[in-house]
Amino acid sequence: MTKIHNLQTPQSVIPKQWHRSYPPSSVSGTGWMLDALDDLAAFARDRELPEIADRVQEARAEIAPYLEYQDS
Secondary structure, eight states: OOOOOOTTSTTOOSOSSOOOSSOGGGOOSSHHHHHHHHHHHHHHHHTTOHHHHHHHHHHHHHHHHHHHHHHO
């Protein structure tokens, strides 16, 4: 059975709000999201997690047309 965690508790290690870890000027458009997915897939392969890498690449392939449309 899946355990459901309340992410709004003070004990949560997940940040309550998303924030940048890089300067805003280093990101333009939506292509950076595809680059991030490529990096995640490469990281998974480096850690010998090919199934995870494959799933990330599948997700990238699925959303790429939408993101590329946004940048056009």
